[in-house]
Amino acid sequence: MFHILVVDDDKNTRLLMRAVLEAEHFTVFTAESGEDALSVLDQEHIDLVILDIMMPGMDGYTFTETLRSVQNNLPILMVSAKQLASDRKKGFQAGIDDYMTKPVDMEEMVLRIKALLRRAQIVNERKIVIGDVVLDYDSLTVTGHGKTQELPQKEFMLLYKLLSYPGKIFTRIQLMDEIWGMDSDSGWETVTVHIGRLRKRFEGWPEFEIESVRGLGYKAVKKIEK
Numbered sequence: 001m002f003h004i005l006v007v008d009d010d011k012n013t014r015l016l017m018r019a020v021l022e023a024e025h026f027t028v029f030t031a032e033s034g035e036d037a038l039s040v041l042d043q044e045h046i047d048l049v050i051l052d053i054m055m056p057g058m059d060g061y062t063f064t065e066t067l068r069s070v071q072n073n074l075p076i077l078m079v080s081a082k083q084l085a086s087d088r089k090k091g092f093q094a095g096i097d098d099y100m101t102k103p104v105d106m107e108e109m110v111l112r113i114k115a116l117l118r119r120a121q122i123v124n125e126r127k128i129v130i131g132d133v134v135l136d137y138d139s140l141t142v143t144g145h146g147k148t149q150e151l152p153q154k155e156f157m158l159l160y161k162l163l164s165y166p167g168k169i170f171t172r173i174q175l176m177d178e179i180w181g182m183d184s185d186s187g188w189e190t191v192t193v194h195i196g197r198l199r200k201r202f203e204g205w206p207e208f209e210i211e212s213v214r215g216l217g218y219k220a221v222k223k224i225e226k
């Protein structure tokens with residue numbers, strides 16, 4: 001059960017978000033200021049913070065900077081009536097992970113929260129789990145269907161990257177730069193070759209597949225949820 005902290009000085013906003021999130025089976029804590037939120041964090045395990053900017057005392061920017069200054073990497077979704085690009089930029093510079101403007105589409109907010117939690121879990125555990133399949137970043141292994149395969153480093157990193165963002169399209173150039181590095185002498189064809197090897201290696205596995213997106217690149221599709 002994930003624990004979410006809603007920080008907003010508006011009581012109605014706190015009540016609405018609590019109701020929506022509890023309907024999604026999250027455990028919800030609330031605070032009306034940055035100082036109150038820090039007190040909650042001292043007493044409770046929190047997995048994600050939904051944070052307003054304008055609050056009495058410590059505002060959302062200062063709260064975020066305070067957490068990041070002590071190397072706290074808790075996912076933060078900033079939700080604010082401020083819609084200027086400069087406000088978003090200031091939030092990301094302070095260390096937030098995502099930003100939404102009010103009035104908030106609650107369904108979209110829930111989807112963003114789940115995505116942030118999934119990414120945080122991948123980063124913290126250094127593993128991706130899809131059904132009974134486990135990708136272990138530290139050992140470069142993929143375990144599933146009764147066997148464990150240790151992949152060549154580039155193959156593993158390519159698969160791990162794609163499955164970290166299921167459904168997201170990556171161009172060959174993006175993958176080349178991120179996995180092989182911008183200074184690599186290899187051409188983008190290298191990505192195509194490695195994708196082919198991964199497809200052959202995991203052919204017939206029902207948990208995921210790598211799809212080509214014509215004219216764009218590749219994306220991983222998860223067929224079975226954790």
